[in-house]
Amino acid sequence: xxxxxxxxxxxxxxxxxxxxxxxxxxxxxxxxxxxxxxxxxxxxxxxxxxxxxxxxxxxxxxxxxxxxxxxxxxxxxxxxxxxxxxxxxxxxxxxxxxxxxxxxxxxxxxxxxxxxxxxxxxxxxxxxxxxxxxxxxxxxxxxxxxxxxxxxxxxxxxxxx
Numbered sequence: 267x268x269x270x271x272x273x274x275x276x277x278x279x280x281x282x283x284x285x286x287x288x289x290x291x292x293x294x295x296x297x298x299x300x301x302x303x304x305x306x307x308x309x310x311x312x313x314x315x316x317x318x319x320x321x322x323x324x325x326x327x328x329x330x331x332x333x334x335x336x337x338x339x340x341x342x343x344x345x346x347x348x349x350x351x352x353x354x355x356x357x358x359x360x361x362x363x364x365x366x367x368x369x370x371x372x373x374x375x376x377x378x379x380x381x382x383x384x385x386x387x388x389x390x391x392x393x394x395x396x397x398x399x400x401x402x403x404x405x406x407x408x409x410x411x412x413x414x415x416x417x418x419x420x421x422x423x424x425x426x427x
Contacts, residue, residue, distance in 0.1 A: 272308075273308075273309060273310035274310065275294065275296060275304075275306050275310050275312075276310075277304055277312050277315075278296065278298040278299075278300050278302065278304060279298075279300040280298055280299035280300040281298065281299045282296050282297065282298045282299075283297045283298060283299065283322065283323065283324050283325065284296070284297045284324065284325050284326060285297070285326070286326050286327055286328055287328070288328045288332045289328060289330060289331070289332040290332055291308075292307070292308060293305055293306065293307065293308075293313065293328075293332070293349075294306045294307075294308070295326040295328065295335055296326070297323040297324060297325055297326040297337060297338075298322070298323055299322045299323075300322075301317070301319045301320065301321060301322060301323060301339075302315050302316060302317055302319070302323065303315070303316040303323055303326050303335065303337045303347070304316070305335070305349070305351070314350065314351040315351070316335070316337065316345075316347050316351050316353075318345055318353055318356075319337065319339040319341050319343065319345065320339070320341040321339055321340040321341040322339060322340045323337050323338070323339050323340075324338050324339060324340055324363070324364065324365050324366070325337070325338040325364070325365060325366045325367050326338070326367070327367050327368050327369055328369070329369045329373045330369060330371060330372065330373045331373055332349070333348070333349060334346055334347065334348065334349075334354065334369075334373075335347045335348075335349070336367045336368075336369065336376055337367070338364035338365065338366055338367040338378060338379075339363075339364055340363040340364070342358070342360040342361075342362065342363060342364060342380065343356050343357060343358050343360065343364065344356070344357040344360075344364055344367050344376065344378045344386075345357075346376075346388075357376070357378065357384075357386055359384065360378065360380040360384065361380050361381055361382065362380040362381045363380060364378050364379065364380050365379050365380070366378070366379040367379070373388065374387070374388050374389060375387060375388060376388055
């Protein structure tokens with residue numbers, strides 16, 4: 267609290283637009299003109315780099331539970347990521363550059379800002395059902411899938427009903 271420098275996070279190839287702390291305060295996310303989001307430890311060491319946006323990343327936010335990261339980009343998308351750097355999904359229905367993104371306090375809704383404010387439902391049960399509906403025929407009919415894996419979505423549907 268005396269204003270002394272703790273560390274400098276170096277690794278982006280261009281300007282950094284924005285930073286955010288995880289809810290537990292142990293991770294920092296930085297959004298950059300270099301089209302990436304980087305996750306850092308408090309000591310300044312790089313955890314991982316999130317790559318997938320086509321243009322500058324303007325904003326980044328952590329979910330309230332700290333397990334998901336949302337990145338907003340000038341490529342007119344919001345991407346949702348796991349902490350390990352894997353992509354969960356891309357929200358594409360934007361009319362213009364996405365300048366900001368925020369999670370609701372319960373983590374079930376995302377707000378994104380382009381020339382409007384858009385609200386997105388993040389109910390994971392609905393996403394699981396949609397994914398299983400999409401995979402159903404492949405899982406049931408593919409000869410390269412084990413018999414056990416063919417029933418993966420049966421388990422999910424059973425838990426949700």
